[in-house]
Amino acid sequence: xxxxxxxxxxxxxxxxxxxxxxxxxxxxxxxxxxxxxxxxxxxxxxxxxxxxxxxxxxxxxxxxxxxxxxxxxxxxxxxxxxxxxxxxxxxxxxxxxxxxxxxxxxxxxxxxxxxxxxxxxxxxxxxxxxxxxxxxxxxxxxxxxxxxxxxxxxxxxxxxxxxxxxxxxxxxxxxxxxxxxxxxxxxxxxxxxxxxxxxxxxxxxxxxxxxxxxxxxxxxxxxxxxxxxxxxxxxxxxxxxxxxxxxxxxxxxxxxxxxxxxxxxxxxxxxxxxxxxxxxxxxxxxxxxxxxxxxxxxxxxxxxxxxxxxxxxxxxxxxxxxxxxxxxxxxxxxxxxxxxxxxxxxxxxxxxxxxxxxxxxxxxxxxxxxxxxxxxxxxxxxxxxxxxxxxxxxxxxxxxxxxxxxxxxxxxxxxxxxxxxxxxxxxxxxxxxxxxxxxxxxxxxxx
DNA sequence: TTCTTTGTGCAAACCACAGAAGTTC
DNA sequence: CGGAACTTCTGTGGTTTGCACAAAG
Numbered sequence: 178x179x180x181x182x183x184x185x186x187x188x189x190x191x192x193x194x195x196x197x198x199x200x201x202x203x204x205x206x207x208x209x210x211x212x213x214x215x216x217x218x219x220x221x222x223x224x225x226x227x228x229x230x231x232x233x234x235x236x237x238x239x240x241x242x243x244x245x246x247x248x249x250x251x252x253x254x255x256x257x258x259x260x261x262x263x264x265x266x267x268x269x270x271x272x273x274x275x276x277x278x279x280x281x282x283x284x285x286x287x288x289x290x291x292x293x294x295x296x297x298x299x300x301x302x303x304x305x306x307x308x309x310x311x312x313x314x315x316x317x318x319x320x321x322x323x324x325x326x327x328x329x330x331x332x333x334x335x336x337x338x339x340x341x342x343x344x345x346x347x348x349x350x351x352x353x354x355x356x357x358x359x360x361x362x363x364x365x366x367x368x369x370x371x372x373x374x375x376x377x378x379x380x381x382x383x384x385x386x387x388x389x390x391x392x393x394x395x396x397x398x399x400x401x402x403x404x405x406x407x408x409x410x411x412x413x414x415x416x417x418x419x420x421x422x423x424x425x426x427x428x429x430x431x432x433x434x435x436x437x438x439x440x441x442x443x444x445x446x447x448x449x450x451x452x453x454x455x456x457x458x459x460x461x462x463x464x465x466x467x468x469x470x471x472x473x474x475x476x477x478x479x480x481x482x483x484x485x486x487x488x489x490x491x492x493x494x495x496x497x498x499x500x501x502x503x504x505x506x507x508x509x510x511x512x513x514x515x516x517x518x519x520x521x522x523x524x525x526x527x528x529x530x531x532x533x534x535x536x537x538x539x540x541x542x543x544x545x546x547x548x549x550x551x552x553x554x555x556x557x558x559x560x561x562x563x564x565x566x567x568x569x570x571x572x573x574x575x576x577x578x579x580x581x582x583x584x585x586x587x588x589x590x591x592x593x594x595x596x597x598x599x600x601x602x603x604x605x606x607x608x609x610x611x612x613x614x615x616x617x618x619x620x621x622x623x624x
Numbered sequence: 625t626t627c628t629t630t631g632t633g634c635a636a637a638c639c640a641c642a643g644a645a646g647t648t649c
Numbered sequence: 650c651g652g653a654a655c656t657t658c659t660g661t662g663g664t665t666t667g668c669a670c671a672a673a674g
Contacts, residue, residue, distance in 0.1 A: 589660060595642070596661035604664025605639035 219590040229260045229268035233597055235590040236260050239312075245594055247309050252598050258305045259319065263288070271300045272321050279303060 218224045224238030230246070232255040237245060246252045259269040261281035269279035273289070275298040280288060289298055304318050587593045600607050 587661080589643080592642070592659090592661045594661090596640095596663095599640070599662085601639080601663060603639095604662075606641075606662085608640065 219594060226260050226265070228257045230255050230257045230594075231268060232256065233590065233594050234587055235594050236266065237594075239315075243309055245598055246307075253308050256305045256307050259303055269303050272303050272319075274299045274301060274321065277321075 218226045218238040218241050219233075219235040224240065226236035227239050228242045229236050230242070232252075233245070235245075237257075242257060246255055246257070259272075259279040261267045261269045261284050262278045263280055263284035267281035267283065269281050271282075271285050272279050273285070276288075280300075285300070289300070301321070306315070306318055310318065596606075600609070
């Protein structure tokens, strides 16, 4: 009898295990951070992290960044940027020249979006990079950094040991000068301009550091390397292999989450979504079936909604070449609508309704869409929300986040980093010493 | 109407290995 | 009781494989 009870409980425990482990892991990590009183490189756990790799979701010191991302052609295409110096966990996208700190979207918003005194701080966008730039090259990317530490041996030496054919590979870092990338452009007030950014221009989608209130200029197609996630030049898109670097597949776009992803007003959209009224969101009023009624009807609604989603994305990203590219490439095969499931789910893995503002920054698309405004802020055309309704929305958002369901998360960034660079044969890890003649780029990958 | 074939989608398994967790002395 | 040494377990991602289901012939 006891055994049976235990078995029954075990099955439940098994179900809860990931959740328990997740929370334990989180609390332990926080304890560690508290004990060490600082943030350490996810790879070596020794040095202070300086750069953030979106693909690995890892904060790395410059030395590890070089080591990790010189391992193979794929890892060298990872887009990196500075780590936010305030939260130390998210990629920085703007540099406040007044405070001399690099900030992620969330911290920038918290620091500059609310305080009237700091909204006038001059800021400049921070470029992403990939490949293996030297200290000097990094200095040229980030002109505000004059003290980038040396990273030891040159990448070329390491690359020379690699067997993967680098011809045609875009991993060679191109200095900004040759890319016709202008220097930093001061940003007077991002937050005030941010609303116009949603749906029009997306600073991070441009490889060029520019004023955020500048009209979006046509993308410089001659820029092969210095780019930000979510932005790819036409040339880059022509290379199928380069899809690996495009992180739209890491965005979890649940149909329930549109209000956050697209900046819909919570007060409207929450009821809308909770009542399954996706149709009305996208103006599909004539759609006969609503999501969730039955599997079949759900599928019908899902198809209609997915069309609406595409439209929404398109309108949100109009003028942005990356948006078109996003839709025409990565999104399309991933935009899967399953008829069997009662819950319609368009999945871009990674971000869900449960994700915080900071979480959104992990994906380039959300960064584009949410640029300048936190996810709970609607792109209201007539002006900003009143502070009361804003805080109200924030409260609702946080309560929602509290009740979030567990979804897979990378609990050990270091393990992910290792797994990413570990050699594989047909998807399986191989021993470190074994002969490695498998070129993933030359294989037909079953996506 | 029933059976067989074909296509599709999903989940599990596989691999190596660093590091966490547990056990023993 | 605390620490060292040792053993066991866990998690990581790309690919393959097997199963279930639906549709067509």
